Amino acid sequence: MNNVARNQKIAFTCLSVLGLLTVCILIYIIGYIVSQGLHMISWEFLTTKPRKMGSEGGIYPAIVGTVYLVLTTMIIATPIGVGAAIYLNEYTSRGKITSMIRFATEALAGIPSIVFGLFGFAFFVILLKPVTGGWSILSASLTGVTMVLPTIVRTAEEALKAVPDSLREGSLALGTTKWQTIKGLILPTAMPGIITGIILSIGRVVGETAAFLLTLGGTILIPQSLFDGSRTLSLHLYMVAMETGAMDVAFGTAAVLIVLILVINITASWFFRRLVKRFS
Amino acid sequence: MAITEVKQTSPSQAAASSAGQQFQIEAKTLDLFYGDFQALHGINLDISQKQITALIGPSGCGKSTFLRTLNRMNDLVKGVSIKGEVRIGGENIYDKNVNVVELRKKVGMVFQKPNPFPMSIFDNIAYGPRAHGIKKKSQLTEIVERSLRQAALWEEVKDRLHSSALGLSGGQQQRLCIARVLAVEPEIVLMDEPTSALDPLATLKVEELVNELKQSYTIVIVTHNMQQAARISDITSFFLNGKIVETDVTSKIFTNPTHKQTEDYITGKFG
Ligand SMILES: Nc1ncnc2c1ncn2[C@@H]1O[C@H](COP(=O)(O)OP(=O)(O)OP(=O)(O)O)[C@@H](O)[C@H]1O
Ligand SMILES: [Mg+2]
Numbered sequence: 137m138n139n140v141a142r143n144q145k146i147a148f149t150c151l152s153v154l155g156l157l158t159v160c161i162l163i164y165i166i167g168y169i170v171s172q173g174l175h176m177i178s179w180e181f182l183t184t185k186p187r188k189m190g191s192e193g194g195i196y197p198a199i200v201g202t203v204y205l206v207l208t209t210m211i212i213a214t215p216i217g218v219g220a221a222i223y224l225n226e227y228t229s230r231g232k233i234t235s236m237i238r239f240a241t242e243a244l245a246g247i248p249s250i251v252f253g254l255f256g257f258a259f260f261v262i263l264l265k266p267v268t269g270g271w272s273i274l275s276a277s278l279t280g281v282t283m284v285l286p287t288i289v290r291t292a293e294e295a296l297k298a299v300p301d302s303l304r305e306g307s308l309a310l311g312t313t314k315w316q317t318i319k320g321l322i323l324p325t326a327m328p329g330i331i332t333g334i335i336l337s338i339g340r341v342v343g344e345t346a347a348f349l350l351t352l353g354g355t356i357l358i359p360q361s362l363f364d365g366s367r368t369l370s371l372h373l374y375m376v377a378m379e380t381g382a383m384d385v386a387f388g389t390a391a392v393l394i395v396l397i398l399v400i401n402i403t404a405s406w407f408f409r410r411l412v413k414r415f416s
Numbered sequence: 417m418a419i420t421e422v423k424q425t426s427p428s429q430a431a432a433s434s435a436g437q438q439f440q441i442e443a444k445t446l447d448l449f450y451g452d453f454q455a456l457h458g459i460n461l462d463i464s465q466k467q468i469t470a471l472i473g474p475s476g477c478g479k480s481t482f483l484r485t486l487n488r489m490n491d492l493v494k495g496v497s498i499k500g501e502v503r504i505g506g507e508n509i510y511d512k513n514v515n516v517v518e519l520r521k522k523v524g525m526v527f528q529k530p531n532p533f534p535m536s537i538f539d540n541i542a543y544g545p546r547a548h549g550i551k552k553k554s555q556l557t558e559i560v561e562r563s564l565r566q567a568a569l570w571e572e573v574k575d576r577l578h579s580s581a582l583g584l585s586g587g588q589q590q591r592l593c594i595a596r597v598l599a600v601e602p603e604i605v606l607m608d609e610p611t612s613a614l615d616p617l618a619t620l621k622v623e624e625l626v627n628e629l630k631q632s633y634t635i636v637i638v639t640h641n642m643q644q645a646a647r648i649s650d651i652t653s654f655f656l657n658g659k660i661v662e663t664d665v666t667s668k669i670f671t672n673p674t675h676k677q678t679e680d681y682i683t684g685k686f687g
Contacts (some may be wrong), residue, residue: 218527276463302531304492304529305531306527306533307543308492308519308520309487309525309597310524310543310544310547310597310600311518311520311521311522311544312517312521312544312549313517316547320543321543324535325533
């Protein structure tokens with residue numbers, strides 16, 4: 137009895153030390169980058185063009201590029217992904233095709249992003265150049281779509297699966313059609329979970345470098361249309377650090393990125409908590 | 417009362433019924449299979465308008481299965497096949513050209529566990545009417561109030577119509593679900609053990625409500641509670657192993673059943 141209590145105590149101590157360590161490392165990294173970069177962040181830094189290959193000046197084009205890329209990617213990926221999830225969860229019974237699609241989405245999620253980049257380069261940038269304009273926001277967005285689609289499908293599917301069948305039955309028993317039930321009850325109920333997946337995907341696009349290195353072109357100019365090349369914050373950070381060695385600009389960009397990612401993650405967990413609350 | 421004529425339907429009685437009175441619901445030699453497993457064997461049951469019919473019987477005897485054949489909810493279960501027919505208002509609801517959505521508007525259902533939708537009380541009630549094309553706010557408001565009043569819930573919730581239905585107590589949730597069904601103005605209301613998840617006081621309220629509803633609706637209710645069946649129903653049908661043992665006036669079933677098995681069940685010898 138005593139032994140059990142002692143072991144329990146030891147295990148508990150070890151685990152809390154490990155947990156604390158993780159938190160400390162995280163705080164140290166974030167703290168370091170923010171402390172290195174925070175002094176760079178100013179209104180001017182956020183709203184002016186870079187000078188001298190980005191070693192001086194602001195990061196405005198990278199912000200614009202990030203926003204365009206995220207918007208285009210999500211506008212394409214969300215309807216496809218949510219539609220696929222609805223099809224999988226509401227219209228097919230768990231058969232062979234479903235498990236095949238599920239396997240494919242899972243396998244897709246495990247592929248390194250540079251491979252998506254290579255595919256995007258060969259397919260969207262080169263092969264479809266007349267349509268996509270070569271290195272462009274469109275090429276990069278389509279590449280981004282292939283990357284985030286598995287996440288969106290999976291999270292949306294989980295969210296739909298979490299909606300109890302008793303709700304579906306309750307709705308159908310009122311003489312509603314299947315589509316009315318999905319549109320009026322199932323989707324709204326699953327919405328927080330679906331949005332969580334979308335936000336996680338936005339985070340993935342914002343943080344991605346490798347795939348966009350091969351598809352976005354990396355020009356420092358402000359994009360005028362979807363067919364122009366551009367760079368994202370992550371890409372800008374990489375290029376500034378590698379090509380100019382201007383570490384203050386790089387850390388400034390990193391600080392902006394981290395704040396952005398934190399905001400995105402906090403929003404995601406807020407939505408997730410709402411989802412959980414809904415069913416308790 | 418006409419109900420004395422509703423005994424278990426032998427073929428001759430079925431003939432009599434088609435000649436004389438028409439029942440609102442008529443199940444005729446109904447078989448139901450879940451895959452290979454036969455859950456219902458040759459069910460014959462006639463149900464008259466504006467009466468409460470109770471289905472009783474031990475667990476697993478097919479009460480819910482039968483109830484769900486009446487609004488074709490079993491269509492949602494994979495591998496279900498059905499033989500025989502169910503006529504509602506004279507029309508076989510398993511005919512090919514029957515519109516299931518229209519059928520379910522006419523035949524509402526209240527489930528064992530209250531299943532309020534995660535939205536406001538108002539939106540719960542307005543959900544059905546909205547789906548059926550009613551958009552005018554004033555009309556919806558009227559329907560919501562009427563349905564909640566019918567379900568004896570109005571006084572308790574009138575000040576918080578726009579707060580979440582999930583915040584209601586279990587008994588209130590069940591009455592909300594009943595109100596939600598009434599909002600669609602069905603002719604028949606099916607109830608599958610509507611009080612089994614409720615405490616005695618909430619049960620009493622729902623029972624009173626069901627008794628009220630009889631004025632305007634035909635009610636088929638599954639219950640495990642003998643007293644409940646005795647208290648509220650006009651006709652009781654006793655199910656056993658997927659068959660109906662007997663159907664009769666409730667008072668007769670509970671005082672002087674024809675079959676030994678019925679007597680054993682209601683006196684608690686098994687089940
Ligand atoms: N979806 C299903 N698939 C296969 N078999 C089922 C299914 N639903 C019910 N059954 C079987 O059909 C029989 C009748 O079930 P049913 O739910 O109608 O019983 P019940 O009388 O309502 O019981 P209870 O009083 O416990 O609710 C049972 O043997 C049950 O195991
Ligand atoms: Mg049952």
